[in-house]
Amino acid sequence: VHAHFGVGAVYARSFARRHRRPLVVTFHGYDVPLLASPTRFLPQHLRYAMLGPRVLRDMTLGLCASSELKALLEAQGVPPEKLRVSRLGVDLERFRPGARDDDEVRVLMIGRFVEKKGFGFGLQGFAAAARERPALRLTIIGEGPLDGALRARAAALGIADRVTFTGSLEPAAVAARLATSHLLLAPSVVDREGNRESGLIVVKEASAAEVVPIGTWHGGIPE
Numbered sequence: 001v002h003a004h005f006g007v008g009a010v011y012a013r014s015f016a017r018r019h020r021r022p023l024v025v026t027f028h029g030y031d032v033p034l035l036a037s038p039t040r041f042l043p044q045h046l047r048y049a050m051l052g053p054r055v056l057r058d059m060t061l062g063l064c065a066s067s068e069l070k071a072l073l074e075a076q077g078v079p080p081e082k083l084r085v086s087r088l089g090v091d092l093e094r095f096r097p098g099a100r101d102d103d104e105v106r107v108l109m110i111g112r113f114v115e116k117k118g119f120g121f122g123l124q125g126f127a128a129a130a131r132e133r134p135a136l137r138l139t140i141i142g143e144g145p146l147d148g149a150l151r152a153r154a155a156a157l158g159i160a161d162r163v164t165f166t167g168s169l170e171p172a173a174v175a176a177r178l179a180t181s182h183l184l185l186a187p188s189v190v191d192r193e194g195n196r197e198s199g200l201i202v203v204k205e206a207s208a209a210e211v212v213p214i215g216t217w218h219g220g221i222p223e
Contacts, residue, residue, distance in 0.1 A: 006031035007048050009055045022060035026086065029065065029219070032072045033194030065198035066220030087199045087223065094171075095208035098179030104135045106181040108211070110174060110202045113144030116195045118187035118216065120146075120153055125187065127157040138163045139181070141174060178209040186215035197221060 003012035197219035
């Protein structure tokens with residue numbers, strides 16, 4: 001029985017036990033620090049707070065999307081021999097380089113508009129670079145609760161005319177944007193609840209399209 005995220009493994013565990021099957025859990029990011037966060041006692045996480053330690057005890061194998069997640073699980077007492085780093089891949093046929101405009105430098109940020117993505121820091125960094133490089137243009141693909149705050153931040157930094165918000169796009173459209181862009185910003189951070197990136201997929205997609213990723217030293221980004 002293979003469960004994705006520790007939160008889902010809480011439900012898979014009872015099924016695996018009932019049918020006497022091995023339990024494999026893939027940990028993706030927020031599910032590991034959540035077990036040590038005070039927010040685990042909020043109503044929406046309480047089941048995981050109560051049963052998550054049993055998942056760690058009973059699972060046959062834990063697959064970790066980054067080395068950092070493996071280290072965090074070991075710190076919570078999971079024996080190293082029960083853990084493996086298993087990085088997520090991308091479809092190399094879908095992400096390929098395309099023709100790029102030499103008259104402007106196209107920069108992308110892609111992801112949900114939430115704290116851990118660090119897009120506010122990305123805007124700040126872009127603004128600093130844009131003062132030196134008039135050809136820089138930034139496109140932000142995604143949506144989320146920080147939409148208004150990010151637009152206001154771009155205006156406050158004086159770069160609103162050089163930043164385009166596209167909203168959420170279909171995967172094919174994202175691949176098309178990557179194919180004609182030069183740089184990807186991945187300014188992720190650990191949020192106040194301990195949520196973090198594991199193996200940030202968009203960095204791999206950018207690399208496959210020969211887009212240069214510029215990221216923080218965070219989670220699985222260095223890997």
